[in-house]
Amino acid sequence: MKKTLDCFPDGTPMSDWFSDKRTPDITDLGRQYYITDAGAVCDGTPQTDIIQGLIDRAAGEGGGVIVVPSGTFVTGALFFRPGVDLYIEEGGCLMGSDDISDYPPMKTRIEGETCAYFPALINADRCDGFTACGKGTIDGNGLRSWKAFWLRRKWNPSCTNKDEQRARLIYISESENVTVSGLRLQNSQFWTCHFYRCRFVRVTGCSIFSPFEPVKAPSTDAIDLDVCSDVVIRDCDMHVNDDAVALKGGKGLNADLLPENGPNERILVEDCRYGFCHGCLTLGSEAVGVRNVILRRIRVDSGYHMLWLKMRPDTPQKYEYILCEDISGRVENAFCLLPWTQFCDLRGGKPAMSYASHIRVQRCRLECGTCYETRRSDGEYRLEDIFFDESFISAGQRGEPFWEDSM
Numbered sequence: 001m002k003k004t005l006d007c008f009p010d011g012t013p014m015s016d017w018f019s020d021k022r023t024p025d026i027t028d029l030g031r032q033y034y035i036t037d038a039g040a041v042c043d044g045t046p047q048t049d050i051i052q053g054l055i056d057r058a059a060g061e062g063g064g065v066i067v068v069p070s071g072t073f074v075t076g077a078l079f080f081r082p083g084v085d086l087y088i089e090e091g092g093c094l095m096g097s098d099d100i101s102d103y104p105p106m107k108t109r110i111e112g113e114t115c116a117y118f119p120a121l122i123n124a125d126r127c128d129g130f131t132a133c134g135k136g137t138i139d140g141n142g143l144r145s146w147k148a149f150w151l152r153r154k155w156n157p158s159c160t161n162k163d164e165q166r167a168r169l170i171y172i173s174e175s176e177n178v179t180v181s182g183l184r185l186q187n188s189q190f191w192t193c194h195f196y197r198c199r200f201v202r203v204t205g206c207s208i209f210s211p212f213e214p215v216k217a218p219s220t221d222a223i224d225l226d227v228c229s230d231v232v233i234r235d236c237d238m239h240v241n242d243d244a245v246a247l248k249g250g251k252g253l254n255a256d257l258l259p260e261n262g263p264n265e266r267i268l269v270e271d272c273r274y275g276f277c278h279g280c281l282t283l284g285s286e287a288v289g290v291r292n293v294i295l296r297r298i299r300v301d302s303g304y305h306m307l308w309l310k311m312r313p314d315t316p317q318k319y320e321y322i323l324c325e326d327i328s329g330r331v332e333n334a335f336c337l338l339p340w341t342q343f344c345d346l347r348g349g350k351p352a353m354s355y356a357s358h359i360r361v362q363r364c365r366l367e368c369g370t371c372y373e374t375r376r377s378d379g380e381y382r383l384e385d386i387f388f389d390e391s392f393i394s395a396g397q398r399g400e401p402f403w404e405d406s407m
Helices: 048-060 143-155
Strands: 032-034 064-068 071-075 078-080 084-088 092-096 106-110 113-117 122-125 131-134 137-139 170-173 176-181 184-186 193-196 199-204 207-209 223-226 229-234 237-239 245-248 264-270 273-283 289-311 318-339 354-362 365-374 381-389 392-397
Touching: 032 048, 048 064, 048 071, 048 078, 048 084, 064 092, 078 084, 084 092, 106 170, 106 193, 223 264, 245 264, 245 289, 273 318, 289 354, 289 365, 318 381
Parallel strands: 032 064, 064 084, 071 092, 078 122, 084 131, 092 137, 122 170, 131 176, 137 184, 170 193, 176 199, 184 207, 193 223, 199 229, 207 237, 223 245, 229 264, 237 273, 245 273, 264 289, 273 289, 289 318, 318 354, 318 365, 354 381, 365 392
Antiparallel strands: 106 113
16 A cells, blocks of 8 residues: 555645544543542433533532443533533433423524524534543434424425424534544434534544434434534544544535535544444535645445435536545545535525545455446536546446546
């Protein structure tokens, strides 16, 4: 295997931060606050007030770490404060309530816009240095909401993802130096991990799961990066009924002009293992800019797309300097680039022009149904400098790329 240079696809050197593989330890997180000492019990009823009260107390006393011991503790939405972290011991579980009234609506960020919606189970806003770690579990308890979603979709096939009221598992916003490590994150009602306007984020050694059978868990992306920069996702297992890693950042004809939107930059995903997923790396469907992304040393057992570019007609997009290398396994499509029209709204305007360029797929060994799942759309997007190098792709169909490549 060729040595991978420590630089991003446009030649920007990686800082030493990207190669730091240290994992957090509870002894690094300050004073320990056990939720059981505050009165939390495992009786199946929400312990939200007790746990939130402990978070607030820890913040008032100078910070520390909230510790979840062995046992399953049910809770609604929790809001962490600056200086307060979360540690879940082996055998410990924070179980989300499946009653949406335990997640009071508030202003939040979801699907490329800031609006009133439901918070996540774990929320941390403007919490620089926030850490959530341990060998325990955060379980979204999503079965009830999944069934309700599909029932609603049967009744109204055009219902949106937000029409069924449900909570994300983790939402971290406006924060720097964030770490999520070692945890089992499972059964989210909606997106599993959502980071918005965060810098220097590490997600390492996590197992992220949602089922695609017998009941599909809709829109349960493993990791959504939304206007984020300097991110490492390393040594994670991801098996979800939607995208594994999705890059987002805003939607709409003027999305690139709004201050709450922006690009995702300098993203490294490496040494991960994928079970089933819709996209190993997905750009969109709400994204205005993506630059300098590396997906490397990945094993995927079953998925729809290895690299998926969702080209949304109602949003100007610029995807550039994307590298996928040393990826092996089985997917339906190695490379997918199609117009994304689900919930698209041109509001009477013309489609926005989007661009994708400087994309490399190299040293990959994949079995798939189709190598290229693409469609030309000169009035909506333009592509250039897309190459497959040194890759062996066994496919029933080659597909029809509309650019020159070196495969």
